[in-house]
Amino acid sequence: MRATHVGAVASSFGRAFVPASSALAGSIYGCPACGAARRSEHDARPAVDLSPSGLAFRCHHCAVTGDALDYASWALADRAFAALDPARRREVCTFCTRLLGPAPPGQRTRSPRPRAAPAREAPHEHEGSGGAVRMSAALAALWAACGRVDTDDEVASFLQAVELPETEPGERLAIVPGAVADLDLARALPRGALPVAAAHVLADAGLSSAHRLVVPQYDARGRLRALLAHRVREHASAHERLIGSRTATSWLLADGLARHLLTRGARPAWWPLDGALRILVCDGTLAFLALASGPSRAARWSEADETAPGVLALDPSAWTQALTDRLPDGCTLVLASPALTREKMARAIKPTLRARYVDGRLRIEHPPA
Numbered sequence: 001m002r003a004t005h006v007g008a009v010a011s012s013f014g015r016a017f018v019p020a021s022s023a024l025a026g027s028i029y030g031c032p033a034c035g036a037a038r039r040s041e042h043d044a045r046p047a048v049d050l051s052p053s054g055l056a057f058r059c060h061h062c063a064v065t066g067d068a069l070d071y072a073s074w075a076l077a078d079r080a081f082a083a084l085d086p087a088r089r090r091e092v093c094t095f096c097t098r099l100l101g102p103a104p105p106g107q108r109t110r111s112p113r114p115r116a117a118p119a120r121e122a123p124h125e126h127e128g129s130g131g132a133v134r135m136s137a138a139l140a141a142l143w144a145a146c147g148r149v150d151t152d153d154e155v156a157s158f159l160q161a162v163e164l165p166e167t168e169p170g171e172r173l174a175i176v177p178g179a180v181a182d183l184d185l186a187r188a189l190p191r192g193a194l195p196v197a198a199a200h201v202l203a204d205a206g207l208s209s210a211h212r213l214v215v216p217q218y219d220a221r222g223r224l225r226a227l228l229a230h231r232v233r234e235h236a237s238a239h240e241r242l243i244g245s246r247t248a249t250s251w252l253l254a255d256g257l258a259r260h261l262l263t264r265g266a267r268p269a270w271w272p273l274d275g276a277l278r279i280l281v282c283d284g285t286l287a288f289l290a291l292a293s294g295p296s297r298a299a300r301w302s303e304a305d306e307t308a309p310g311v312l313a314l315d316p317s318a319w320t321q322a323l324t325d326r327l328p329d330g331c332t333l334v335l336a337s338p339a340l341t342r343e344k345m346a347r348a349i350k351p352t353l354r355a356r357y358v359d360g361r362l363r364i365e366h367p368p369a
Contacts, residue, residue, distance in 0.1 A: 004068040005054040007144045011187070013075050017144045018046060025054035026144075032074035036061035069093075139227060139244045146187030146214050150177040155188040155213055158232035162286050173290035180293045185255060186215045189229060211241050215285055217251035220322040222262035225251050230285050240285065250318055253285065255292040257310030262326045278309035278365075279327070280336040281345060288313035291336060309334065316344040324352040329361040 007017040007026050015030035027046035029037045036047040039060040047061045058065045066073075066080060073081040073092050081092065149155045159175045180186050189212045211229035219225050227243040258279060260268050267277060280291050292311040327333075333349060335342040346364060356362040 005140075005144075006050050006057045006068045006071055007054055008140075009068045009071050010048075010057075011144050011146070013072075016046075016147070025050040025052055028057065031059040031061055031064065032071050033059060033064040033078075034062035139224060142243070143187065143214070143216065143224075143227065146189055148181040149186055149188050149213065150181040152188035152212070155232055158213065159289070162290070164287060164290055173287065173294070175286065175290045176293040180289055183256060183292065185289055185292050186213055188212055189214050207241050207243075213285075214243075215253060215289070217242075218254050218259065218262065219251060220262060220320060220326055222254065222259040222326075228253075228285060250320065252312055252314035252318060252323075253288045254313075255288075255311045257308075258312050261310065261328060261331070262323075265326045266328050267330070276332065277328070277330050278332045278334055280309050280311045280334050281349075282311070282313045282336045283315060283341045283345070284313060284337075287337070316341065316348040319345070319348040319352065321352045324349070324356075324362070327362060329356065332363040332365050334365045 005025075007028065010028045010030065010032075011017045013030075013032070015028050015032075018027045018029070027050065028048040029046045031037075031047045034047075036059065039045050039047050043060075045060075048057050048059050050057050056065065056067050057071060064074070064080075069081045069092065073079060073084060076092055077084055077088050081089065084092065149159060156177045159177045159180065162175050164173045189207075207229055208231070210231040210233040212232050213230040215228045215230065216224055217226045217228055225244075229241045229243055231239055254262060257268070261279070271277065282288055282291055288311060291313075294308075335345050337345060349364060350357065353362050353364075357364070
């Protein structure tokens with residue numbers, strides 16, 4: 001966690017992260033300790049600068065320094081990570097893990113070894129190629145430049161006005177913009193200048209001015225593969241546009257718990273041993289945001305339900321054997337789509353479960369009609 005890019009953490013708290021082309025990795029308008037946005041009354045530059053690696057920060061206003069874990073600690077508990085008591089440290093670590101995704105298997109939370117930011121963990125398309133690395137960096141820069149959905153009036157209003165079809169008779173889903181932002185499920189594409197590294201990603205995406213709701217897409221191992229831009233106006237000609245990929249057939253949407261399962265292929269260490277591990281499976285970006293930001297996910301992490309189910313969203317045809325293989329024994333897949341899509345999803349999933357379904361290690365649950 002200490003080897004996570006500070007810009008990714010700052011963006012999660014709604015701070016404006018500005019990638020740079022100089023020796024520094026970028027700057028942040030907002031110190032988590034003193035709250036200053038700029039260096040001084042006479043210096044309009046961002047208050048916080050990042051180290052060349054992006055793994056450390058320094059505030060020019062109050063001189064506070066630290067890494068990604070310290071930035072989160074100041075933002076959540078108003079002090080450095082080292083100054084927290086054990087209970088608060090666990091709370092901060094849990095917050096960061098569920099927000100940014102887990103560290104790779106075998107790596108300790110406080111390991112000093114550098115690790116790439118979550119958005120850079122998976123090269124796009126052709127593994128190992130130079131173009132793939134540049135594409136991954138461009139996606140990471142674009143994602144970091146996006147802001148919180150609950151502070152963008154246009155995007156927040158759209159999310160609050162979404163009317164989704166009933167999943168059950170009399171039960172209609174609703175999206176909670178504040179929870180979407182706190183869980184970092186989606187971000188708002190900013191207007192105006194964007195990082196140079198992201199310019200060529202947007203060039204061929206076919207975006208209109210209405211495509212401002214940005215949601216990350218992952219592969220079966222929880223690695224970022226593309227960004228999906230959704231329209232926020234009714235008159236827009238298309239609902240969604242894919243950013244940074246030629247195909248969306250094998251990519252999926254996943255919340256923090258679902259990403260943990262895909263990344264590690266095991267139950268989280270913090271999950272209760274007797275707790276039911278349930279994964280809601282749906283189809284569609286807006287249904288995903290509604291399920292993942294539901295009432296069980298409170299806006300404040302201290303009030304959140306730690307055993308709330310994870311959420312996956314994908315087209316039924318995109319379910320693969322590789323995806324099933326990443327799910328640990330004891331999972332229950334709850335098909336939360338409307339009836340017609342639910343039947344298609346069940347037909348796609350069941351053949352991949354094989355013996356694990358027969359002996360009860362993996363289950364499929366159909367909500368009552």
